[in-house]
Amino acid sequence: MASSKRAARPVTHHLGKPWCEALELPDGRRAILRPIQPVDAGLLQESFKQLTPEEIRFRFFRPLKGLSDDFARRLAEIDRDEALALVVVELKPPPEALIVAVARCSVLSEGDSAEFAIIVGKAWTRQGLATLLLKRLIEWCRRKRLKRLYGDVLDDNIAMLALADSLGFQRFHDPDDPEVVRVELPL
Numbered sequence: 001m002a003s004s005k006r007a008a009r010p011v012t013h014h015l016g017k018p019w020c021e022a023l024e025l026p027d028g029r030r031a032i033l034r035p036i037q038p039v040d041a042g043l044l045q046e047s048f049k050q051l052t053p054e055e056i057r058f059r060f061f062r063p064l065k066g067l068s069d070d071f072a073r074r075l076a077e078i079d080r081d082e083a084l085a086l087v088v089v090e091l092k093p094p095p096e097a098l099i100v101a102v103a104r105c106s107v108l109s110e111g112d113s114a115e116f117a118i119i120v121g122k123a124w125t126r127q128g129l130a131t132l133l134l135k136r137l138i139e140w141c142r143r144k145r146l147k148r149l150y151g152d153v154l155d156d157n158i159a160m161l162a163l164a165d166s167l168g169f170q171r172f173h174d175p176d177d178p179e180v181v182r183v184e185l186p187l
């Protein structure tokens with residue numbers, strides 16, 4: 001008999017425009033999913049302090065002690081025609097509410113592909129957040145009629161490779177960089 005186990009999945013409620021979704025996670029916590037705003041730069045810097053060195057390495061491919069003002073501003077201010085960046089924010093009063101997940105994709109200069117990057121804070125993993133965020137990026141890329149979405153993943157990043165497999169991404173190995181696996185989804 002087929003297993004009845006279902007993947008952990010947040011319940012989502014669309015809150016209208018500007019686009020914003022209320023999330024109820026399988027463990028009962030609540031959060032808001034919304035596009036990033038330029039004013040989020042400071043919150044990104046504050047939230048970054050919660051990340052472990054391993055999470056930082058998996059996301060940025062290098063050790064980083066913090067987000068500089070300039071880097072945070074560039075992450076928060078995006079060209080909305082060419083990129084989508086989504087944040088998940090804890091449902092708490094503003095001074096305490098941190099960003100717990102970020103997913104972004106940008107259209108490449110060739111125009112038919114987008115590259116993604118994603119991070120979900122450790123305390124918020126295995127709740128289906130990355131799956132939901134990647135699905136939103138995929139929907140956006142499809143609306144823009146792009147041909148593929150891809151991301152570069154370190155080869156010891158078991159979680160991200162398993163997640164990409166679960167969404168149907170194919171793996172490609174870069175002969176020039178054996179530590180990096182490119183995961184690619186034809187759209």
Ligand SMILES: CC(C)(COP(=O)(O)OP(=O)(O)OC[C@H]1O[C@@H](n2cnc3c(N)ncnc32)[C@H](O)[C@@H]1OP(=O)(O)O)[C@@H](O)C(=O)NCCC(=O)NCCS
Nearest residue numbers: 007058118119120125126127128129130131159160162163
């Ligand atoms: C990889 C990452 C994004 C996964 O986020 P997440 O919100 O926990 O992912 P989901 O809950 O949507 O998981 C979906 C599926 O992915 C797989 N998966 C996720 N984490 C896993 C882990 N630690 N080990 C094995 N499989 C894992 C599972 O198949 C999971 O389904 P299941 O929970 O029903 O078994 C998160 O761990 C992370 O941000 N890591 C650090 C930064 C990073 O690696 N970014 C990627 C660089 S582009």
